[in-house]
Amino acid sequence: MSEKGVSEDAQAYGDQSLQMIFSKGWEGFEELEETSLPFNSAEYQRKVKETMKKFEEATTIVNQIGLFSPNELIDEVSTDSLQYLMLPFYLGKIALKLQHESRGEVLQIAEVYFKDFLQRCQEYDLCDEYKKNAVGAAEGSNTDELAQLMRAAHARNDKIAQFRKKKELDEFIRKMKLAVRNKSVDDEVRREFFLKLLNKSIIDATEELDSVQLEKQMVQMRTMHGSTVAQSNEHIAFDNVKAISTSDTAGHSHHHHHHLSQQPKKKPMQPFIITRNSAQKAVFGAGYPSLPVMTVDEFYDQRVREGVFPDEEKVAKMNREQAIAAAQDPNEKEDQEKAVEEIQVENDDPEYLARMRRMDEYKDVVRRGDGNRYNRS
Secondary structure (H helix, E strand, C coil): CCCCCCHHHHHHHHHHHHHHHHHHHHHHHCCCCCCCCCCCCCHCCCCHHHHHHHHHHHHHHHHHHHHCCCCCCHHHHCCCHHHHHHHHHHHHHHHHCCCCCCCCHHHHHHHHHHHHHHHHHHCCCCHHHHHHHHHHHHHHHHHHHHHHHHHHHHHHHHHHHHHHHHHHHHHHHHHHHHHHCCCCCHHHHHHHHHHHHHHHHHHHHHHHHHHHHHHHHHHHHHHHHHHHHHHHHHHHHHHHHHHHHHHHHHHHHHHHHHHCCCCCCCCCCCCCCCCCCCCHHCCCCCCCCCCCCCHHHHHHHHHHHHHCCHHHHHHHHHHHHHHHHCCCHHHHHHHHHHHHHHHHHHCCCCHHHHHHHHHHHHHHCCCCCCCCCCCCC
16 A cells, blocks of 8 residues: 555544644744743753654654655645644754753754755755755855855845745744634635745755754864863873772772763664655665654554454455445345245234334325425426
């Protein structure tokens, strides 16, 4: 069964909880954007992880029900499904708010999310700026000074145009957000809202990618500098431990050295990406880590085992029986019904006799031809 051929039962089952989970994540994201709590406070970081978990759960459900197909157009995506294209963008924005994780890992994860979001928007023909900017950056080192000045001028004009466009989109989104969330507007307005929200997020994701690239360079420089300092401190610490070991017993010095060498390792962060087909279940493209998600076939088989979806063999058997009944000769079917009625009369079946008496009483009260005589002369 292909992703496009997901059953309607599976779609309905997933959407029932998907909308609720995504809405909670969306509300949490906006609360984080507007709160006055310090970024490094325990309460703020708790809300960051809760919101991130909601968006990760929503992404898992989107993968399970095969919500998006790799060969569809944006016009073929339903209005309610448009909002789920935002999942990688929101996950990228949330990841950048993490304070107690390795900054290098955080930047790497955010970059994966933003690139995935822009790549999918390109596939739906929602943007081409990302590809154009990437090409322009690659050709930058091979041009002369005049061409560089021209490109800088164009880039400045593009930034001004993007700033104005983003301001207009922000104003529209701010006015329509509450109405769209409460579903108090028609489908056409809601679709326009989500498309404009995607356009604004494309601009934001492009800007965030530039910032992530710059910060990654700074982190790499700090890491290189820090490794040099760490090596120096490690030699000093080792000399101190060695000095202690000469005055203490052998067992005591071994205990100190063992304590210093052991450092707890955190589990590396892993992105939750919306997969496009079953092959991406193993590897999601070049540079993307493996993803533990189910294919649509695996999801359907699991629901059959749980009794949520009907077994295909049983459904096929029922369809065959209905087809045989529909193809039966009408005269033969009528003869069978008459034979049943004769058996009921011979056996004085009480249910059959009561039904026939009610029919006789009805015929006595209602004359032949009576009924709905509306609009008749």
